[in-house]
Amino acid sequence: xFVKTYASAVHGINAVTxxxxxxxxxxxxxLMVGLPDNAVKESQQRIESALRIMNLKWPRQKIxxxxxxxxxxxxxSSYDLPIAIAVLAASGQMNSDKLEKYVLMGELSLDGxxxxxxxxxxxxxxxxxxGFEGFILPRQNAREAAVVDKLKVFGAGTIGEVIAFLNxxxxxxxxxxxxxxxxxxxxxxxxxxxxxxxxxxxxxxxLEIAAAGSHNIILxxxxxxxxxxxxxxxxxxxxxxxxxxxxxxTKIHSVAGKIDKDTSLMTIRPFRSPHHTISxxxxxxxxxxxQPGEISLSHNGVLFLDELPEFKRTVLEVMRQPLExxxxxxxxxxxxxxxxxxxxxxxxMNPCPCGYYNHPTKDCVCAAGLVQKYLNRISGPLLDxxxxxxxxxxxxxxxxxxxxxxxxSDKIRERVIRARSIQEExxxxxxxxxxxxxMNPGLISRFVKLDSACRELLKNAMERLGLSARxxxxxxxxxxxxxxxxxxxxxxxxxxxxxxxYRSLDRESWGG
Numbered sequence: 407x408f409v410k411t412y413a414s415a416v417h418g419i420n421a422v423t424x425x426x427x428x429x430x431x432x433x434x435x436x437l438m439v440g441l442p443d444n445a446v447k448e449s450q451q452r453i454e455s456a457l458r459i460m461n462l463k464w465p466r467q468k469i470x471x472x473x474x475x476x477x478x479x480x481x482x483s484s485y486d487l488p489i490a491i492a493v494l495a496a497s498g499q500m501n502s503d504k505l506e507k508y509v510l511m512g513e514l515s516l517d518g519x520x521x522x523x524x525x526x527x528x529x530x531x532x533x534x535x536x537g538f539e540g541f542i543l544p545r546q547n548a549r550e551a552a553v554v555d556k557l558k559v560f561g562a563g564t565i566g567e568v569i570a571f572l573n574x575x576x577x578x579x580x581x582x583x584x585x586x587x588x589x590x591x592x593x594x595x596x597x598x599x600x601x602x603x604x605x606x607x608x609x610x611x612x613l614e615i616a617a618a619g620s621h622n623i624i625l626x627x628x629x630x631x632x633x634x635x636x637x638x639x640x641x642x643x644x645x646x647x648x649x650x651x652x653x654x655x656t657k658i659h660s661v662a663g664k665i666d667k668d669t670s671l672m673t674i675r676p677f678r679s680p681h682h683t684i685s686x687x688x689x690x691x692x693x694x695x696x697q698p699g700e701i702s703l704s705h706n707g708v709l710f711l712d713e714l715p716e717f718k719r720t721v722l723e724v725m726r727q728p729l730e731x732x733x734x735x736x737x738x739x740x741x742x743x744x745x746x747x748x749x750x751x752x753x754x755m756n757p758c759p760c761g762y763y764n765h766p767t768k769d770c771v772c773a774a775g776l777v778q779k780y781l782n783r784i785s786g787p788l789l790d791x792x793x794x795x796x797x798x799x800x801x802x803x804x805x806x807x808x809x810x811x812x813x814x815s816d817k818i819r820e821r822v823i824r825a826r827s828i829q830e831e832x833x834x835x836x837x838x839x840x841x842x843x844x845m846n847p848g849l850i851s852r853f854v855k856l857d858s859a860c861r862e863l864l865k866n867a868m869e870r871l872g873l874s875a876r877x878x879x880x881x882x883x884x885x886x887x888x889x890x891x892x893x894x895x896x897x898x899x900x901x902x903x904x905x906x907x908y909r910s911l912d913r914e915s916w917g918g
Contacts (some may be wrong), residue, residue: 409496412509413488414532415478416525418743419657419698421532423509425474426485428492433468440473443481449514452483453490456518460566465497473696479740480697484523487512487542490565491572501573507539507562510568518564520544522667527653527660530554540580542568548581549670550660553653555585583670589649596674600815603639605801606632607812612796612908614818618641619887620841622729622751622791624714626910627798629761633754636798637710640752641675642815644708645823651706654746662698675706682716686724692736692821696743701728701871704749715783716751721908722788726752729791732844751792757785766799781911786876793843793880795910825890842887847879854882860902867906881905 413424438447440826454464471489473480488510495502511529513521522544533541537588540558548561560578562568570576600610604697609625616623617640624631647655647712656672659665665672680689680700691699701709711717728734732748757763758777763770770777789795826841832853833839845853856864864881865871873881882897885905 407496407498409492409502409505409844410496411488411492411505412538413467413485413511414509414529415480416528416661416694417478417741418745419661421525421528422478423532423536423587424478424480426488426492427472427474428489428496429470429472429494430465430493434466436471438471438473440471440476441479442473442485443479445483446473446485449483449486449489452486452514452516453493455516456486456514457490457494459516460518460564460569462494462569463497463498465493467497468491469496482520482523483513484511484525486514486570487520487565490514491568493785494569500569504572504574508542509533509538509540509832510542512542512544512562512565512568514565518566520564520568522546525661526551527553527657527665528807530557530559531657533557541570546667546899549583549667550656550665552581552583553585553588553656585671586649588671589652589673596815597777599642600639600813600818600873602813603632606636606798609636609796609798610813610818612794613640613688614643614822615884615887615891615908616640616750616752616794617818618822618891619793619829619883620750620843620856621793621884621887622753622843623788623794623796623844623886624753624755624792625796625798626755626757628765628800629756631798631800633798634712636896637708637712637752637754638677638679638706639815640710641677643818643822644750645819645826647673647675647706654729655706658698658702658746662703663702671814675709677702678707679710679712682713684712684717684721686718686721689721690724690728690736690747692738692743693746696736696738696741698745699734701725701734701747701749702745705746707749709751710750710754711751714755715780719783719785723785724814726791732838752830753792757781757797762797764797782813785797790876793884794908795909797910820836821839821891824893825887828890828893842883842890845883850879850882850886854897855888856882856897856902860897860899861904863899864906869904871906871909873879873906873909877909881909884908 411426414421415424457464494500510847526547530541534554534557542560545561545563548559552559558580561581571578678700689699728747733744734747736743758772758780760771762768763777829841885897885901888901888904
């Protein structure tokens with residue numbers, strides 16, 4: 407007997423429907439075709455054991471399984487459930503009338519229970535697009551898939567429950583998630599706040615500017631000056647997710663298997679902080695079984711690279727293209743995958759190997775030229791893509807001992823949101839540009855108009871401070887954001903002078 411079931415394969419962050427055809431006839435062989443990997447081929451042993459425990463039989467006949475389309479590689483154990491159901495239906499052990507209505511995914515344990523799988527959100531989106539009535543999957547993944555409306559999502563604990571449901575012997579209640587209630591009920595909930603940070607008002611101001619214009623920023627300062635503490639609080643002042651951004655980000659984390667069973671939709675912008683021993687593949691994505699890397703997991707959020715010079719040179723250099731294009735294309739001999747990578751880069755570093763160059767009270771013990779050598783671990787092209795360079799100095803005791811709390815994150819966030827709304831209106835006719843940091847030279851000349859006083863100020867700064875040519879565009883972008891925070895239509899001299907202050911590493915005198 408010939409039967410079809412339907413599953414799905416995830417390619418990048420999108421899914422493709424896979425038709426699983428089962429033909430059970432006289433004979434003794436088991437054949438599986440359609441470019442399955444080893445994990446898919448091993449499914450026979452898991453399915454046989456699960457069926458035996460459920461008092462069902464693996465047919466002792468010739469079984470041919472075809473997974474179409476045959477030119478797409480099928481990877482992982484998530485095809486266990488649709489293959490098992492196809493074999494049972496083809497051997498006459500269950501009803502096959504309802505199989506065309508559902509997409510089935512799930513890994514089988516030897517006792518017949520269903521284990522969670524990756525990538526169910528893009529699969530659910532594709533199932534709705536393809537016109538399927540429902541999606542049957544492990545119970546642990548049900549809430550994640552249920553954020554997709556107009557698709558019935560049935561979470562099952564065992565293959566026995568799935569068989570009984572398809573045979574109309576029992577009912578499985580569909581999992582229902584009110585996406586908007588789930589999203590708006592949890593948005594803006596954070597465990598940290600800028601009110602926890604004593605002092606460092608100038609750094610908080612710079613971080614507010616970075617958040618308002620989506621500017622990349624690097625913090626340079628001695629150990630214990632608060633660089634990491636400040637960086638971890640940046641998501642608390644970023645504008646809240648839109649529903650579209652939340653769904654897009656959740657898809658990426660779903661593909662990577664980063665969504666837990668109690669989460670249906672991400673409501674807080676991601677903050678990723680990989681260790682400096684990370685490989686370039688782990689950062690950008692790819693591998694034998696392509697997965698999103700840290701830069702894609704940071705999409706619509708923050709990528710924090712602590713101790714930047716300690717990262718391998720090759721790891722840092724692979725970020726140059728994603729920082730410009732806001733996406734990463736992973737090309738291998740057998741596949742090409744594109745992942746989104748629109749993130750805000752926050753980096754921190756000590757100013758020298760000992761950590762005390764430019765320290766107000768401690769002396770640097772590094773040899774002559776070592777400070778510049780340490781800084782040279784970061785290439786010019788990468789620094790060119792970082793808009794704000796800021797020196798962080800240690801907090802004096804009198805600030806640490808203050809009883810009065812600092813400004814809360816929600817107050818800062820209100821100002822950031824107002825500045826972002828100005829930028830959204832400004833770039834409403836520009837496809838793919840949403841913030842000042844994304845402006846190209848043409849847009850800079852269009853939206854950053856300098857009067858003669860501002861031009862003279864910028865000229866003097868470039869000459870006297872020894873600023874590099876690459877600092878020019880960055881200063882103009884940051885000054886436009888500072889003006890937006892002020893609610894000013896034009897960039898004025900005090901906006902420009904503050905932006906110039908945020909280019910420490912471009913000064914020829916910095917680092918000796």
